[in-house]
Every structure is written in structure tokens, then in C-alpha cells.
Amino acid sequence: MTDHEHYEAVVVGCGPGGAAAAANLARNGVETLVLERGVDAGSKNVSGGLIYAEESAPYTIDSLFPEFREQASERPVTENYIHNIAGDRVKSFDIGDLHHHDTEWADAVLRRKMDSWLAQRVHELTRETGGGLLTEVHVTGLLRDGGEIVGVETEELDPIEADLVVAADGVNSELARDAGLMDWEDPEEWFQGVKATVEMDPETINERFDVDDDEGVAHLFSGDLFDGVRGGGFLYTNESSLSIGTVFHLDSIAEERAEPHELLNNLLTHPLLAQWLGDEYEELEYSAKLVPDSKGRSHVPARGPPRARG
Numbered sequence: 299m300t301d302h303e304h305y306e307a308v309v310v311g312c313g314p315g316g317a318a319a320a321a322n323l324a325r326n327g328v329e330t331l332v333l334e335r336g337v338d339a340g341s342k343n344v345s346g347g348l349i350y351a352e353e354s355a356p357y358t359i360d361s362l363f364p365e366f367r368e369q370a371s372e373r374p375v376t377e378n379y380i381h382n383i384a385g386d387r388v389k390s391f392d393i394g395d396l397h398h399h400d401t402e403w404a405d406a407v408l409r410r411k412m413d414s415w416l417a418q419r420v421h422e423l424t425r426e427t428g429g430g431l432l433t434e435v436h437v438t439g440l441l442r443d444g445g446e447i448v449g450v451e452t453e454e455l456d457p458i459e460a461d462l463v464v465a466a467d468g469v470n471s472e473l474a475r476d477a478g479l480m481d482w483e484d485p486e487e488w489f490q491g492v493k494a495t496v497e498m499d500p501e502t503i504n505e506r507f508d509v510d511d512d513e514g515v516a517h518l519f520s521g522d523l524f525d526g527v528r529g530g531g532f533l534y535t536n537e538s539s540l541s542i543g544t545v546f547h548l549d550s551i552a553e554e555r556a557e558p559h560e561l562l563n564n565l566l567t568h569p570l571l572a573q574w575l576g577d578e579y580e581e582l583e584y585s586a587k588l589v590p591d592s593k594g595r596s597h598v599p600a601r602g603p604p605r606a607r608g
């Protein structure tokens with residue numbers, strides 16, 4: 299196959315996975331083009347979100363991007379609690395020791411800010427290799443020559459050839475399925491995550507959560523406020539907002555005929571949260587996403603080197 303633009307590597311998606319892959323490739327001198335369908339990287343991405351640096355991990359996000367914590371994350375998590383709720387009764391436990399096991403640090407993050415910061419770094423790094431980051435490009439499938447994957451097809455551009463395609467298009471990766479690297483049609487379990495971001499100025503956060511500017515709290519919630527649906531809730535402090543959300547087993551939501559936004563509302567309106575939310579609060583953003591339980595469910599084909607990675 300000829301006549302198509304060619305790069306040594308094409309990375310599809312510029313979430314944290316794609317950014318890490320692209321940065322590593324670029325630092326190793328590999329000519330890398332990153333294709334992201336969002337207007338801005340992160341514009342549609344959803345997570346709770348805390349990001350962890352594990353002591354035992356071979357690399358962490360701040361080892362790949364040294365200024366990450368200073369510029370792209372929110373507050374470090376310095377306190378962790380879990381609250382077991384039965385009606386209006388609450389039993390709270392400090393789980394700091396448990397949570398910090400094998401954790402070098404954990405920071406709260408907001409995806410739009412984090413992903414666009416990562417995208418900027420990725421663009422700078424990949425440009426040095428003769429590649430770069432293109433946004434608003436939707437990859438529609440893999441380009442094949444015979445049986446071999448030789449690049450990608452997109453909605454907006456001519457096909458692009460590459461020696462290596464990295465499918466970093468998220469946990470529901472269509473490309474990894476297309477390449478035969480995910481061997482499941484339907485995962486056994488899906489989780490439904492719903493999250494609200496609530497505006498709050500930094501001084502109010504410091505006062506209500508009893509923290510300093512460089513400190514933050516992670517609260518987890520379990521118990522009967524979720525109408526018997528299996529799952530739980532979380533609240534994380536950002537610099538000037540709170541991330542409050544729930545994650546449930548999808549089959550349990552269906553069994554109980556529950557509405558995820560109502561379950562989140564049960565959390566937001568519980569008296570325990572009034573001490574932090576006050577009488578009035580403004581939701582800046584509301585987001586939801588289905589996440590498959592993909593643990594141990596992907597495989598690499600037995601023969602031949604993999605050309606695409608999920």
C-alpha cells in the first residue's frame with residue numbers, strides 16, 4: 299500500500315492512556331501522530347476522579363510528565379474516610395492507612411483540565427518527532443493490507459499508514475475489538491458511573507473540610523441510601539469544586555429498576571452531605587459513563603507480533 303501519509307506510530311485517543319503511550323514513543327524518537335476525536339482532549343471524558351501513583355508501578359504519570367502534579371491536578375488526597383449509612387445513622391471510618399498502601403501519592407483531577415494539559419505536552423513532544431496531535435479526527439477503523447493492520451481510517455482525513463497503531467480509544471475500545479485483541483463481545487459486568495461537579499470556592503472547601511490549600515479529602519459512601527443497588531458513592535475535593543458521584547453494577551440497577559440520577563440525588567441530599575454542601579450549591583457539570591469490567595478479559599493473539607494494542 300502506498301500514496302498514504304505514513305508515520306512510524308499512530309496513537310488513537312489522547313486520554314491518559316494515549317498521552318502516556320505517545321510521550322513514551324516520542325521520547326524514544328519514534329515519529330508519532332496522535333488522533334483525538336474530541337474538540338479538545340478531555341472534552342467528553344469522564345472519571346471520578348482520583349489519579350494514583352503506586353510505589354510498585356514501573357512508571358507513574360509524574361515520571362512521564364514531571365510538572366503534572368503542580369499544573370494539571372487538583373488537591374492531593376491527604377485524608378480518606380468511608381461512611382456506612384443506615385437511614386440517618388452514619389458510621390464513619392478513617393481508611394487512610396488502607397488507602398495509602400502502595401500509594402506514593404493520590405491527587406484529585408478534573409478530566410477537562412488534566413486532559414488538555416496532557417494534550418499540550420503530547421503535542422509538543424510528538425511535534426519534535428515529525429508527528430503531532432490532531433483533534434476533531436474520528437478514527438473509524440483499522441486500515442488493512444491483506445490480513446495485516448497497516449494504519450487507520452478516519453472520517454475527516456485520507457487513510458493514514460503506520461508501522462504501529464496504539465488503540466488508546468478508551469475502555470470500550472472499538473479498535474482493539476476490530477483488531478481481535480479483545481476477545482469478548484459483552485463483558486460479564488458493566489458499571490454505570492454518574493458524577494456531578496459542584497462549585498465551591500477554595501476558602502469554603504478549606505473551612506468545611508478542615509484542610510489547608512495543599513490538602514484534600516476523599517470520602518466514600520456505602521449503605522442503604524442506594525435503594526439496595528450494589529455500588530457506592532464518592533466525594534473528592536478539587537481546588538475550587540467537589541466531585542460527587544456514584545458507581546453501580548448495571549445488572550443491579552436493572553434488577554432494582556433504579557434510576558442512576560435519583561441514586562446520586564439520594565447521596566447529594568443525605569443529611570451527612572449538608573455539612574459540606576451547605577443550603578445551596580451549584581452543579582457545574584453532570585456526566586455519566588458505562589464502564590466494562592475488563593479485568594483479565596483481553597488477550598493477545600497466539601501467533602505473530604501484535605500490531606495494535608488495546
Ligand SMILES: Cc1cc2nc3c(=O)[nH]c(=O)nc-3n(C[C@H](O)[C@H](O)[C@H](O)COP(=O)(O)OP(=O)(O)OC[C@H]3O[C@@H](n4cnc5c(N)ncnc54)[C@H](O)[C@@H]3O)c2cc1C
Nearest residue numbers: 311313314315334335345346347348436437467468491587
Ligand atoms: C464515574 C467514573 C469514575 C471513575 N473514576 C476513576 C478514578 O477515580 N480514577 C481512575 O483512575 N479512573 C477512574 N475511572 C476510569 C477512567 O475514566 C478510565 O480508566 C480512564 O479514562 C481510561 O483512560 P484511557 O486513556 O484509556 O481512556 P479514555 O480516558 O476514555 O480516553 C480515550 C480517548 O480516546 C478518544 N477516542 C475514543 N474513540 C476515538 C476514535 N474512534 N477516534 C479518535 N479518538 C477517540 C476519546 O475522545 C478520549 O479522549 C472512572 C470512570 C468513571 C466512568
